[in-house]
Amino acid sequence: MSALRSDHRTQDVPGGWQIEVKTDRRSLNDRPAPYELTLRWNSDRSSLPPGGITSSVLRSIKLGELIDEMQAGPAEIDLPPHWAQELRAGWTNSRQRKDDRLYALLALAYDVYVRSGDRSPRQRLTALMRCPRSTTDLRIAEARARGFLGTGSPGMPGGSLTESGRKVLGLSSPVI
Numbered sequence: 376m377s378a379l380r381s382d383h384r385t386q387d388v389p390g391g392w393q394i395e396v397k398t399d400r401r402s403l404n405d406r407p408a409p410y411e412l413t414l415r416w417n418s419d420r421s422s423l424p425p426g427g428i429t430s431s432v433l434r435s436i437k438l439g440e441l442i443d444e445m446q447a448g449p450a451e452i453d454l455p456p457h458w459a460q461e462l463r464a465g466w467t468n469s470r471q472r473k474d475d476r477l478y479a480l481l482a483l484a485y486d487v488y489v490r491s492g493d494r495s496p497r498q499r500l501t502a503l504m505r506c507p508r509s510t511t512d513l514r515i516a517e518a519r520a521r522g523f524l525g526t527g528s529p530g531m532p533g534g535s536l537t538e539s540g541r542k543v544l545g546l547s548s549p550v551i
Contacts, residue, residue, distance in 0.1 A: 462477070
């Protein structure tokens, strides 16, 4: 069984409610499939309307619109700015030997983009590092060779930051 690649969105529902939808992006066409819905009162419990969750509240939920919005594109999850800046700055001197931290940061960025549902993490890395796509491919291959990025399915974006990559970056657990 493949790992869950989840995303979640919330939507305000008329009358003071809020719904959260969690989806999984494991399917073949990589479109979100809802697996959990949470409806909660979005205010002080003392102001909860009589009857709580009623059929009127349930009818007011625009679940189809929320799912359509989620299917329109991946969640906007990005690297913290200080990591993005460090990754971009680390490649400015092309003659300087690159250290493990830079390749581990590259693996982290790739992992974050894949987990967010991005279909082209290489393209985002290319834009972030301001380099040709072929250079990005070589850098990703080196991150894998150094053991910081796991392998994915052939032809599909994949692979996650490895334990050795987390160790180099001083992270104790997966980022997202």
